[in-house]
Amino acid sequence: MRGTLSDRMGAALLMAPLLLFLVLAYAWPFLGVVKWSFTLPTPGLGQYGALATDALVQSVFIRTLRIALIVTVVSVAAAYAITVVWVRGTPTQRIVAEFCILVPFWISVLTRAFGWVALLSNRGLINSWLQSIGFISEPLTLVRNELGVIIGMTHFLIPFAVFPLASAMRSLDERVLLAARGLGSSRMRTFWTVFVPMTRSGIIGAAMIVFVFSLGFFVTPAILGGGRSVMIAELIYLRIFQSPDWGLGAAISVVLVLFVGALMALLFRYVKPKQLV
Amino acid sequence: MQQPGRAAEIKAIGIGKSFGSFRALDDLTLNIGRGEFLTLLGPSGSGKTTFLMILAGFVQPTEGKLFSDGVDITERPAEQRAAGMVFQGYALFPHMSVEANIAFPLKVRKKSAAEIKRRVAEMIERVGLKGHETKLPAQLSGGQQQRVALARALVFEPGVLLLDEPFSALDKSLRGQMQAEMKRLHQETGTTFVFVTHDQSEALALSSRVAIFNHGKLLQVGAPDEVYDRPANRFVAEFLGEINMLPLKGVKRADNGATALCEDRAITLRGKTEAVNGNAILAIRPEHMSIAREAAAGENGIAATAVGSTYLGAATKLDLTTRQGAKVTVSVPNEVAAAALSKGNSVWLTWPAEKGFLLPDGG
Numbered sequence: 001m002r003g004t005l006s007d008r009m010g011a012a013l014l015m016a017p018l019l020l021f022l023v024l025a026y027a028w029p030f031l032g033v034v035k036w037s038f039t040l041p042t043p044g045l046g047q048y049g050a051l052a053t054d055a056l057v058q059s060v061f062i063r064t065l066r067i068a069l070i071v072t073v074v075s076v077a078a079a080y081a082i083t084v085v086w087v088r089g090t091p092t093q094r095i096v097a098e099f100c101i102l103v104p105f106w107i108s109v110l111t112r113a114f115g116w117v118a119l120l121s122n123r124g125l126i127n128s129w130l131q132s133i134g135f136i137s138e139p140l141t142l143v144r145n146e147l148g149v150i151i152g153m154t155h156f157l158i159p160f161a162v163f164p165l166a167s168a169m170r171s172l173d174e175r176v177l178l179a180a181r182g183l184g185s186s187r188m189r190t191f192w193t194v195f196v197p198m199t200r201s202g203i204i205g206a207a208m209i210v211f212v213f214s215l216g217f218f219v220t221p222a223i224l225g226g227g228r229s230v231m232i233a234e235l236i237y238l239r240i241f242q243s244p245d246w247g248l249g250a251a252i253s254v255v256l257v258l259f260v261g262a263l264m265a266l267l268f269r270y271v272k273p274k275q276l277v
Numbered sequence: 278m279q280q281p282g283r284a285a286e287i288k289a290i291g292i293g294k295s296f297g298s299f300r301a302l303d304d305l306t307l308n309i310g311r312g313e314f315l316t317l318l319g320p321s322g323s324g325k326t327t328f329l330m331i332l333a334g335f336v337q338p339t340e341g342k343l344f345s346d347g348v349d350i351t352e353r354p355a356e357q358r359a360a361g362m363v364f365q366g367y368a369l370f371p372h373m374s375v376e377a378n379i380a381f382p383l384k385v386r387k388k389s390a391a392e393i394k395r396r397v398a399e400m401i402e403r404v405g406l407k408g409h410e411t412k413l414p415a416q417l418s419g420g421q422q423q424r425v426a427l428a429r430a431l432v433f434e435p436g437v438l439l440l441d442e443p444f445s446a447l448d449k450s451l452r453g454q455m456q457a458e459m460k461r462l463h464q465e466t467g468t469t470f471v472f473v474t475h476d477q478s479e480a481l482a483l484s485s486r487v488a489i490f491n492h493g494k495l496l497q498v499g500a501p502d503e504v505y506d507r508p509a510n511r512f513v514a515e516f517l518g519e520i521n522m523l524p525l526k527g528v529k530r531a532d533n534g535a536t537a538l539c540e541d542r543a544i545t546l547r548g549k550t551e552a553v554n555g556n557a558i559l560a561i562r563p564e565h566m567s568i569a570r571e572a573a574a575g576e577n578g579i580a581a582t583a584v585g586s587t588y589l590g591a592a593t594k595l596d597l598t599t600r601q602g603a604k605v606t607v608s609v610p611n612e613v614a615a616a617a618l619s620k621g622n623s624v625w626l627t628w629p630a631e632k633g634f635l636l637p638d639g640g
Contacts, residue, residue: 175368181355182333182362183382183429193381197372 030257033250040247047251057235057252064232067146067221068214071153075210076203078154079161086162087169101159109156113223116152117143120224144226152224153217160213161206164271168202201271208267212260232256284312284469285345285360285436287332292341294327294493301327303493305341309437314463314470316480319490320516326441328490329473333439334358345436361430361438361468365445367422369414375401375425376410382433400428403465404458420451427462437469444479456483477517481505489513505562511636514560521566521605523559523579528635530554535635540601544577547630558636563594565632566607568617569625578627581605583617597626 037047051057086097104112119125120142127139142148176198180190196203218233225231230238232252239249287309294302302324309315317325330336331343334355343351350358361382370378379400383393401407404424414422423443430438440459444452460483463470474480480487481501488498489512497509508514511522525537525544534547539559546559572578581597593614597605605626609617617624 173366173368175364175366176370178333178335178355179362179364179368180370180381182335182358182360184356184359184385184433185381186356189385194370198370200372 030253033253036246037250037254040250047247048255050248051251051255054248057248060230060232060235063146063229064215067149067153067229067231068211070150071157071214072207072211074150075154075157075161076165076206079158079165079206080203082158083162083165083169087166101162104156104159109219110223112156113152113220116148116155116224120148120151143224144228146225146229148224148226149221149229149231152220153214156220157210157213161210164205164209165199165202168199168205172198205267205271208263208271212263215256215260283434283436284467286311286347287437287469287471288344288347289328289332290342290344292328292331292338292343294324294331294336295339300493302331302338305495307488307495307498309469309471310486312467312469314460314472314483314485316484316487317471317473317490318475318477318480318487318516320475322492323490324493324495325473325475325488325490327493329439329441329471332437332471333360333362359433359435361433361435363423363426363430363438363440363443365442367414367426367443369422369425369429371414374411374413375406375417378414378425379428379432381429386433396432400432403462404428419447420455423447423455424458427459431462431466431468434466435468437471438466440470440472442473442475444474444476452479459483481517489516491516506632507634508560508636511558511560514636519563519606521561521563521607522636523561523599523603523605524638525557525559525635526555528554528557534630539577540579540599540603542572542579544633545630546633546635556638558638559633560636561628561633563606563608566605566626566628568595568607568609568613569627572625572627576627577630577633578625581624581626583614583622583624586614586618597624599626 038044040047082097082100085093086101087094089097107115117124121127121144122139122141124143126142127136130136131139142151172195177190177194180194181187185193216233217231218237221229221231222234222237225234236249236252236256239245239252289305289307289309292302292305293300305324305328317328319325327336331338334350334353334357338351341351342349345358370381373381376397379397380393383396388396401410404427406421406424406428409417409421414425417425426443443459444455447455456479459470472480472483484501486498487501487504489496489504491512497504497513499507504513505517508517514520523539525539528535528537531545534545536543536545537557537559538544544559569578579599581599583595583597585596587594587596588611589608592608593611595607595609595614595617597607599605607626
């Protein structure tokens with residue numbers, strides 16, 4: 001950060017409303033959650049002890065990590081392909097790609113989740129089409145399981161992975177790619193040995209954003225998982241709103257926030273914030 | 278390392294390139310000899326870089342043919358042309374070490390690990406990068422990056438090395454050093470070098486031949502002294518360095534030259550002169566004119582008044598005005614300039630007959 005003292009004070013003043021909002025709407029209430037985790041139902045570290053032994057909580061944690069990991073790999077790979085077209089395609093290709101990236105932002109996450117149910121359910125569009133052409137006799141189980149959750153989340157998160165990738169691809173020096181080809185490298189080889197490694201910071205940034213988002217997903221897994229593929233956010237919801245077990249719910253929340261915080265710290269060691277937009 | 282016989286000979290025939298309605302290159306025909314050091318010189322937008330990109334295969338010409346050692350390569354994609362290229366800004370692979378950058382073209386060509394190791398080490402030694410093998414480009418100075426770029430472009434022994442303003446980012450002293458180094462590499466490898474620059478002194482210092490471009494046209498090709506001393510037109514004359522222009526009247530071709538009137542004094546020109554009769558322009562480089570007390574009979578000379586001077590260290594640039602108002606600049610020893618300015622300012626300008634040349638009037 002450069003700039004004079006008054007510049008910096010001006011910047012601080014401009015950011016103040018956001019900071020105030022974050023403190024009032026997130027930090028302060030979260031301190032309450034931290035307090036619950038140590039006090040409910042009885043004061044002490046009991047809830048954290050339970051976390052370490054509760055088989056259900058652990059299986060949900062592992063499932064959440066597994067889903068987040070798969071969603072991250074698939075979303076970043078798909079986003080990479082779309083971004084290449086968006087940044088380096090012909091003018092028409094660019095417009096189409098931009099449309100595909102922006103439209104999902106205009107449709108609510110709930111609408112999209114139900115849209116996927118309509119497509120993927122036993123009597124949904126995909127199964128009835130596959131049956132009508134005689135490709136399958138029994139419907140495939142595409143939803144109300146982990147697969148449905150992964151499909152829905154991936155679809156939601158691809159646009160978020162696009163922006164850090166686009167930023168990395170736009171800042172790449174075109175001449176380096178020409179140099180590779182001039183030195184005898186085919187287009188394919190240039191892509192894998194020069195283009196992809198040079199957009200590494202974008203890949204790391206995109207993966208981190210998608211992964212962190214995935215960890216806290218609620219609506220999509222709740223609808224497309226059909227209660228059979230519970231992720232961590234849904235578990236917190238169940239503990240707090242359905243079984244009056246606020247202490248455990250709070251403890252899970254605290255662990256999740258700490259985990260995400262550690263991941264973000266790791267991210268910013270490798271990638272500068274400005275490379276993510 | 279390389280036999281001179283492996284250097285490529287390139288023929289460009291009627292090459293043209295249009296970008297939409299913009300004519301970047303027009304009907305260019307040029308032979309680039311085996312192992313020569315050809316410089317493409319011109320202002321920006323003159324078509325020199327477009328031609329280099331066509332040679333590299335990054336740009337497809339709209340018309341014309343390109344031959345390398347007699348084989349038509351007009352349609353051949355860049356990766357199959359095997360031309361080494363050094364880009365403006367070097368275009369090194371930022372994620373690869375110096376070694377990996379230089380090894381890249383050899384790996385692409387699937388050379389054995391042992392051969393790659395040997396040739397990379399040889400090249401690193403040759404360009405003086407020993408001790409920097411494992412560094413990333415960002416950890417190197419501009420001059421060192423330049424050496425990596427040269428090493429990477431030469432390591433696979435290309436038939437031709439293309440250089441796009443490689444020294445434009447270097448400071449002056451480093452520039453001189455790198456120019457000398459490039460000249461040495463050219464002699465050692467024997468490869469054909471095609472070098473793009475807009476710096477005329479660089480072009481004259483380095484090349485075996487210079488090709489001067491303007492507005493998409495190739496204006497003249499020739500050895501440095503040839504284009505400097507006998508430019509084909511006014512643009513070439515002015516682009517290659519400072520030049521004085523004096524209007525001539527009554528130009529008549531004569532044996533081995535021409536005669537004419539310059540400010541009412543008879544003068545002679547010697548050497549090859551284009552067919553000009555009547556009015557023309559006499560062009561003379563500042564360093565070819567001298568100051569005299571008077572011109573002897575039969576000697577080329579006109580009267581002028583010294584009006585100012587610029588001290589350049591080794592010499593002084595003296596500004597003069599002729600009787601008919603033409604402005605002339607000469608480069609003379611410092612004491613001559615001082616004397617000319619002190620002596621009532623009225624002097625004679627003289628020049629040898631073979632140093633002046635004719636340009637068409639207005640051209």
